[in-house]
Structures are given as C-alpha cells and as structure tokens.
Amino acid sequence: MLINQLALVPETEINRISPSQLNRVAAALQKQASRDFAPLWQVNATVDAFDRLEDVPVGYWPLIVVDDVPDAAGFHTDENGQPFSLIEFSDSWSLTASHEMLEMLGDPFGNRVVSGKSPHPDQGQVEFLVEVADPSEAEEFGYTVNGQLVSDFFTPRFYDPVTVPGVRYSFGGHIEAPRTILRGGYISWRDPVKDEWWQQTWFKGNKPVFRKLGKLTGSGSIREAIDAQTKTVSRLAASGPSSKSYLAARTLTARAGESTSARADEWRAQIERLKGANPAAKAFKATATATGTATAKGTPTAKAKTKSKGK
Numbered sequence: 294m295l296i297n298q299l300a301l302v303p304e305t306e307i308n309r310i311s312p313s314q315l316n317r318v319a320a321a322l323q324k325q326a327s328r329d330f331a332p333l334w335q336v337n338a339t340v341d342a343f344d345r346l347e348d349v350p351v352g353y354w355p356l357i358v359v360d361d362v363p364d365a366a367g368f369h370t371d372e373n374g375q376p377f378s379l380i381e382f383s384d385s386w387s388l389t390a391s392h393e394m395l396e397m398l399g400d401p402f403g404n405r406v407v408s409g410k411s412p413h414p415d416q417g418q419v420e421f422l423v424e425v426a427d428p429s430e431a432e433e434f435g436y437t438v439n440g441q442l443v444s445d446f447f448t449p450r451f452y453d454p455v456t457v458p459g460v461r462y463s464f465g466g467h468i469e470a471p472r473t474i475l476r477g478g479y480i481s482w483r484d485p486v487k488d489e490w491w492q493q494t495w496f497k498g499n500k501p502v503f504r505k506l507g508k509l510t511g512s513g514s515i516r517e518a519i520d521a522q523t524k525t526v527s528r529l530a531a532s533g534p535s536s537k538s539y540l541a542a543r544t545l546t547a548r549a550g551e552s553t554s555a556r557a558d559e560w561r562a563q564i565e566r567l568k569g570a571n572p573a574a575k576a577f578k579a580t581a582t583a584t585g586t587a588t589a590k591g592t593p594t595a596k597a598k599t600k601s602k603g604k
Contacts, residue, residue, distance in 0.1 A: 431477025
C-alpha cells in the first residue's frame with residue numbers, strides 16, 4: 294500500500310513558529326491521521342516537520358504555514374499537478390493545518406466527486422465534491438490531540454442515501470444525517486442538468502442557505518476554485534482563536550505541558566543516575582572479579598606448578 298507523505302513547513306515572515314511548536318503540531322496531525330482518519334478512510338499517511346522548504350524531500354506533499362493567504366484558497370496544485378496547501382497563521386493554526394491535511398488525504402488532487410441526492414428540493418441526483426472537513430469545519434466541533442486543536446471530519450457514510458440509526462457520519466458524532474451541514478460549515482455540488490455548481494452554507498443566521506456559484510472556470514482543480522469562493526482558511530484563522538474550543542485546548546495544553554515537563558525531569562534524573570552508576574564499568578569490574586576468583590580456585594599458580602615438577 295502506498296503511503297502519503299506530508300510535510301509541515303513554516304514559511305512565515307512576520308509570525309515566528311518555534312521548532313518546538315512545529316513539532317508538537319506535526320505530532321498531533323500524525324496521530325490524527327493514523328489513529329482517527331486511517332481506520333475510517335483506509336488512507337495511510339506520515340506527517341513530518343521541516344524547518345525550511347529546502348529540507349522537504351522530493352515526493353512529499355507540503356502543508357505550508359504562511360502569514361497570510363492572498364486569495365484565501367488553502368488548496369493548490371503545482372505546475373506538475375501535485376497538491377500543496379497554504380495554512381494562514383493564527384493562534385489556532387493547528388485547526389487550519391488539520392483541516393487542510395484531512396482534505397488533502399481525502400481528495401489529494403481536488404477533483405473527486407460522489408453522487409447523491411441534492412439538498413436542494415428542486416434538484417435530483419448531483420455530484421458532491423469530496424471535502425471531508427467542510428460540513429463540520431467550525432472550531433466548536435473540533436477536538437484536541439496531544440493538547441492541539443484539530444478539525445472534525447465526516448466519514449464515508451456521509452453520502453449514504455438514507456439516515457440509519459447508530460451510524461457514524463462524522464468522527465465527532467456531530468453530523469447526525471447524510472449530506473447535512475453544521476453551523477459554520479458548508480457543502481458543494483454540481484448539478485449535471487444545468488452544469489452549475491451550488492453550495493449550502495451556514496456561515497450566519499439560524500439555518501443554512503443555498504448559494505449558486507454557476508459554472509467554474511480556470512485551469513486549476515475544482516477544490517481550488519471552491520476554496521477561492523468560500524475563503525475557508527481565512528475564516529478559520531479569524532474565528533479559531535476566540536472560540537471556546539481553542540480556549541479549552543489552551544488550558545489542556547498547559548496541563549499537558551506540566552505532565553510532559555514532569556516526565557522530562559524524571560528521564561533526566563534517571564539518566565544522571567545511570568551516569569553516576571556507570572553500569573558498563575561495574576559490569577567490567579564484576580567480570581574481572583569473577584575471572585580472578587575462578588583462577589584462584591581452579592587454576593594452579595606458577596609456583597605450584599614448579600613445585601609439582603620438582604616432585
């Protein structure tokens with residue numbers, strides 16, 4: 294089975310990301326990808342942190358943290374058609390990084406569609422763009438991994454034709470029926486009858502609304518065009534730091550930091566005890582002592598041998 298290899302890389306000029314912070318977020322994304330996403334979607338991935346774009350090995354798909362995303366589109370493909378994502382920096386940038394990672398793993402090239410019944414009452418069978426984190430993308434539906442706030446995502450059962458009791462439609466269990474969105478989320482589809490793209494969004498108000506995008510133009514992927522229209526990364530960067538979920542994650546991170554600091558102190562103390570004990574030297578002395586004892590008990594000395602010969 295091929296493994297998707299992702300690289301988390303800072304390319305910020307104004308906001309500095311420390312190596313410690315970068316590694317902590319990368320570890321959280323790796324755990325989310327392996328523990329939470331892979332069993333549901335059958336997609337395996339590695340997520341590694343790199344200090345510079347120059348350090349990223351060939352063949353890795355980069356998740357690049359920048360100060361600002363000019364066109365507000367997180368997902369892109371390079372000149373060779375390979376995916377990369379831009380993550381707008383904020384205090385809660387781990388949430389945006391998780392969102393982009395999940396959608397890259399669910400649809401690496403931004404053109405995957407799945408057929409299903411349209412949410413719009415005047416439409417029939419349509420083609421949904423597979424964006425696994427969009428319907429429940431709001432920070433209030435996120436959760437923490439290693440003390441880092443990460444995004445919720447839907448499962449493959451999200452496209453089921455009917456609602457079935459007990460079925461898990463999103464990882465966090467917030468989505469309770471197929472092809473439905475939560476406050477702060479959206480879903481996109483193409484109506485093949487009129488060759489037009491539509492969305493159902495819930496960015497404000499008390500209920501979702503329909504939005505017609507029309508025909509998409511441009512040479513990029515479908516998801517690039519949708520992202521530019523919806524401005525997901527900028528919206529997450531703006532809303533995340535003030536959310537209750539982020540504040541709860543910060544509290545959890547502080548508590549986790551106390552635990553990891555205590556554990557680090559224990560490791561250092563153990564290392565110092567091992568240095569003081571010098572087990573290698575003690576083992577050598579023990580071996581030498583054992584050899585000497587054996588010689589004294591079982592091997593005649595030179596003087597004894599000489600005396601024996603005189604007899």
